[in-house]
Amino acid sequence: MRDNDGRKLDHKTLEVLRMRAIEQVAAGAHPEQVAVALGFHKNTVYGWLAKAREGGRDALKAKAVPGRPPRLSATQISRLYGLVAGVDPRQLSFEFALWTREMVREVIFREFGARLSAVSVGRLLRTMGMSPQRPLHRACQQNxxxxxxxxxxxxxxxxxxxxxxxxxxxxxxxxxxxxxxxAGTTWAPVGRTPVVAxxxxxxxxxxxxxxxxxxxxxxxxxxxxxxxxxxxxxxxxxxxxxxxxxxxxxxxxxxxxxxxxxxxxxxxxxxxxxxxxxxxxxxxxxxxxxxxxxxxxxxxxxxxxxxxxxxxxxxxxxxxxxxxxxxxxxxxxxxxxxxxxx
CATH class of the missing domain: 3.30.420.10 (Ribonuclease H-like superfamily/Ribonuclease H)
Structure with missing residues (x-):
């Protein structure tokens, strides 16, 4: 693949290049020269010109990449954040005081009826701005x-x-x-626990x-x-x-x-x-x-x-x-x- 191959670019950058291509052709440049300059095949540039003739500049704008719709709505994610952030899991009838992905997964099913994998729950927690952390322990007798x-x-x-x-x-x-x-960790071959004397x-x-x-x-x-x-x-x-x-x-x-x-x-x-x-x-x-x-x-x-x-x-x-x-x-x-x- 060439260093200037346009297929390496993101959707927003490609949109800018498509607009630039039709502007240069409209200014008198030959489509094949434009293709070489921008790093695309000539057929790609001709395709852009055809789309521009049929639908105008809007036809060349970047479109949202389709994908699986989210299992939880924005409102549900906001509620989940409130249930997890700063809340002791024992308040929600769990045995342990530290959140795990499996426990959050159970909360999601209990509250919203949605089943997510542990991997998906971890990804969701990170998108909510959370990360696994070692908690500080406080005496319950504190006033x-x-x-x-x-x-x-x-x-x-x-x-x-x-x-x-x-x-x-x-x-x-x-x-x-x-x-x-x-305290601390060190690097060692997988499966061989290092020993410190x-x-x-x-x-x-x-x-x-x-x-x-x-x-x-x-x-x-x-x-x-x-x-x-x-x-x-x-x-x-x-x-x-x-x-x-x-x-x-x-x-x-x-x-x-x-x-x-x-x-x-x-x-x-x-x-x-x-x-x-x-x-x-x-x-x-x-x-x-x-x-x-x-x-x-x-x-x-x-x-x-x-x-x-x-x-x-x-x-x-x-x-x-x-x-x-x-x-x-x-x-x-x-x-x-x-x-x-x-």
């Missing part, structure tokens, strides 16, 4: 009213008070990492960190449980690095609410103040993104050989993130966290 009040009332007041006091607002959290934290020993490292909306990250590693004493040590280090007062926002972990912590905070004479997030609301804490970056994006894709190796990898991942303030600031662009910089 939506408290979350909304935190976003619209409590935190704006904390931010205003921090600005007045010249304080830095940090969000802090703790997380553990173990050698059996695995790791230690079989069981141990963990606890990490404490705090982030600010300006991109600052402070962290500490600890072997053993995180209690009030450990948290106080982290707070001391945080204060040592801060040029002024620190407003530290944490969750309701027992180590944060311990009497020893309260006594330490009182002894800082206002340099450190603690504020507590609503219960069961990790999505309000940008520090959760630190753990995703360190555990899932970094350590989970490596092989751990020993406790020292795990600690080294955790420290390396946190130091790397510490040198990327733009990435840390990007955590705050999570839709659940825009209240912080609004």
């Amino acid at each position: 939506p009213e408290a979350v909304q009040a935190w976003k619209t009332e409590r935190f704006p007041a904390i931010r205003a008070e921090a600005k007045k006091a010249g304080a830095t607002v940090y969000f802090a959290d703790e997380a553990g990492i173990r050698p059996d934290c695995h 790791n230690t079989g020993a069981r141990f963990s490292i606890n990490m404490l960190s705090a982030v600010s909306a300006q991109g600052a990250l402070r962290f500490m590693l600890h072997e053993g449980a995180v209690n009030a004493e450990v948290f106080v040590e982290f707070c001391k280090r945080l204060l040592a690095d801060a040029p002024g007062p620190v407003f530290l926002i944490v969750d309701g972990h027992p180590s944060h609410r311990a009497k020893a912590v309260a006594a330490f905070v009182a002894g800082t004479q206002g340099r450190l103040r603690l504020f507590f997030l609503p219960g069961c609301s990790p999505q309000l804490n940008p520090d959760e993104w630190v753990w995703k970056n360190v555990k899932h994006d970094r350590i989970g894709k490596t092989g751990v050989t020993s406790k020292a190796d795990l600690k080294s990898k955790a420290a390396g991942a946190l130091r790397r993130l510490q040198k990327l303030p733009a990435l840390v600031r990007g955590f705050f662009r999570d839709p659940n966290l825009t209240y912080i910089t609004a």
